[in-house]
Amino acid sequence: MSRDRIGIIGARGLVGTEALRLLAERRWPADQVVAFSTGGTGPPTVAASVAYGDEALPLQAISDETVRGVGWFIIAADEATSRRVVPGLLKNGAIVVDNSSAFRMDPSVPLVIPEVNGHALDGASSLIANPNCSTIILLLALNPLRKALGLESVHVATYQAVSGAGAAAIAELHEQSEAALAGRELPPAVFPVPAAFNVFCHESPLDADSGLCGEETKIIRESARIWNGSTVPIAPFCMRVPVIRAHSQVISVRLCRETTANEIRRLFASAPGLELLDDRENGCFPTPRKATGRDEVLIGRIRPSFGERCNESVGCRDWSFLVCGDQLRKGAALNALQIIERLGGLAPAGVGATASPNDIAV
Ligand SMILES: NC(=O)c1ccc[n+]([C@@H]2O[C@H](COP(=O)([O-])OP(=O)(O)OC[C@H]3O[C@@H](n4cnc5c(N)ncnc54)[C@H](OP(=O)(O)O)[C@@H]3O)[C@@H](O)[C@H]2O)c1
Numbered sequence: 001m002s003r004d005r006i007g008i009i010g011a012r013g014l015v016g017t018e019a020l021r022l023l024a025e026r027r028w029p030a031d032q033v034v035a036f037s038t039g040g041t042g043p044p045t046v047a048a049s050v051a052y053g054d055e056a057l058p059l060q061a062i063s064d065e066t067v068r069g070v071g072w073f074i075i076a077a078d079e080a081t082s083r084r085v086v087p088g089l090l091k092n093g094a095i096v097v098d099n100s101s102a103f104r105m106d107p108s109v110p111l112v113i114p115e116v117n118g119h120a121l122d123g124a125s126s127l128i129a130n131p132n133c134s135t136i137i138l139l140l141a142l143n144p145l146r147k148a149l150g151l152e153s154v155h156v157a158t159y160q161a162v163s164g165a166g167a168a169a170i171a172e173l174h175e176q177s178e179a180a181l182a183g184r185e186l187p188p189a190v191f192p193v194p195a196a197f198n199v200f201c202h203e204s205p206l207d208a209d210s211g212l213c214g215e216e217t218k219i220i221r222e223s224a225r226i227w228n229g230s231t232v233p234i235a236p237f238c239m240r241v242p243v244i245r246a247h248s249q250v251i252s253v254r255l256c257r258e259t260t261a262n263e264i265r266r267l268f269a270s271a272p273g274l275e276l277l278d279d280r281e282n283g284c285f286p287t288p289r290k291a292t293g294r295d296e297v298l299i300g301r302i303r304p305s306f307g308e309r310c311n312e313s314v315g316c317r318d319w320s321f322l323v324c325g326d327q328l329r330k331g332a333a334l335n336a337l338q339i340i341e342r343l344g345g346l347a348p349a350g351v352g353a354t355a356s357p358n359d360i361a362v
Contacts, residue, residue: 003071003095003345004032009085010077011035011050011059014167015099018333019074024053026337034070036060038077067092072345074336075099086127095126095343097336104129104222114338115273116143117226121342128339133331134158134215134238135222137247140297140330141323144271145264146227150256152317154234156219159241159248160202161288162195164327169195173242195242202238213238246288247327250320252305258315261302268299268321273330278302286324295334297325 006023010016016035023033035050035057048059060066062085067073073089073096075082082102089096103109110120111129116139121128131139138156145151162169169190176196179186185194193200204214212220215238224230241248269276277286278300286298304310305318325331 005070006072007034007070009036009075010038013076015076015332018328020052022337030055036062038081072340090126097128097339099130099332111225114342130336131222132218133327135219136331137297137325140273144267148267151232152254152256155252156236157250158238161243161245163245199241243288246291246324248324252320255317258317260315261312264302274299286322288324291324291326297323299323
């Protein structure tokens with residue numbers, strides 16, 4: 001199997017579009033990138049194409065002929081599509097990174113954030129699962145604290161962008177916002193309640209016994225897997241906010257050891273994948289708009305959780321901070337691409353300049 005071609009399945013969706021953008025930034029040649037439609041929205045028309053840098057790639061249907069000779073796949077589609085197409089791709093000898101939740105809890109499939117548990121790729125199977133976007137952003141932020149000081153417990157409140165629910169959710173927020181400003185109310189379709197000018201509980205199904213929603217359960221279970229069966233308790237509370245793109249999280253931790261604010265800043269500043277934005281004097285902290293289009297997860301507003309009860313330069317064990325991360329980049333497409341790069345694929349010709357937020361269409 002030649003490994004110089006990569007296929008993006010679900011190339012018209014938000015994650016698929018972002019994967020193509022990242023490949024184009026890395027100057028991966030257009031004739032080695034294949035854009036696939038899942039067929040979920042009907043067969044692609046002959047004229048259908050997707051943008052690839054300044055070029056256009058024809059959209060292919062998935063068939064024995066079109067997948068032949070493609071060595072790497074990023075799947076950016078729904079769970080059912082992943083379950084349907086993965087066996088055939090693996091049989092062909094391809095290496096597949098799947099963004100859906102179809103295989104995340106399968107013990108034979110590594111669930112990987114390269115900065116956190118990249119070692120899980122050593123001797124990896126041909127199928128690798130990308131964790132949930134909120135899990136990736138949370139664990140990337142916690143990684144330096146966990147390694148250096150140990151974690152006793154974690155609380156996280158999420159403020160998730162609507163694009164986490166796919167392309168249709170962005171359209172819904174736009175339409176509802178315009179209608180609301182014109183004094184009209186449009187009924188919700190993607191979300192159970194209006195998204196415009198609102199904050200609401202994550203729409204994933206609630207478990208009747210635990211009261212957890214699906215997103216909260218994913219964070220808990222995926223974190224334990226990625227942390228190799230860790231029993232550190234994580235208390236997530238997931239919300240949607242009328243933000244187009246990039247998830248925010250307020251994280252509160254109890255550490256195993258006391259530490260100071262400066263030590264925490266130092267750990268975050270030197271951690272791969274994080275960028276410290278913690279300027280109290282000028283009120284400069286992470287926001288989803290600053291995080292949009294960025295590979296790094298922004299982190300800041302670091303303070304002792306119990307404020308005046310702790311002298312932050314003497315030290316304490318309870319700390320809170322804010323993170324904002326582009327869930328379409330590090331939370332999905334970038335993480336998938338980093339896995340492929342770590343497995344030796346797609347040595348970048350000109351590793352990507354980060355896109356400016358103005359280049360981001362969503
Ligand atoms: N959105 C996120 O923040 C995020 C983060 C992490 C993981 N994920 C996971 O990644 C997978 C893909 O998510 P997504 O957010 O990219 O979903 P999406 O935007 O809804 O796209 C998924 C599929 O919807 C169809 N589609 C979307 N926009 C379209 C358009 N403008 N025209 C025609 N068809 C369109 C495409 O089907 P065809 O292929 O048939 O054209 C596409 O493959 C899911 O499993 C999701 O759970 C998403």
